Amino acid sequence: MTVTVKQAQSSLEDLIDRTARGEKVVITRDDKAVAELVPVHQEKPAPKFGFAKGVLEIVSDDEHLKDFKDYMPQQRHVRPGEFADAIIAKMK
Secondary structure, three states: OEEEHHHHHHOHHHHHHHHHOOOOEEEEEOOEEEEEEOOOOOOOOOOOOOOOOOOOOOOOOOHHHHHHHHHOOOOOOOOOOHHHHHHHHHHO
């Protein structure tokens, strides 16, 4: 909505109500926009723990990942301590 300065002065309460409902109001002087009334951003409430209970299903196998096999990095199986052994060997 666009109004002149004089219109804004005479109907400020109505303009504030409109803005509170989410409407943007542009105020003009000499056909040029000089100000804008916009709604104050309300902080979103913190999500409640457990609000998505029952929405997400966690599967216990990797069957669903087979379709993405070509896109996944190759896995290298490392025996326990192998990484540390390699680092120690480089230090010698």
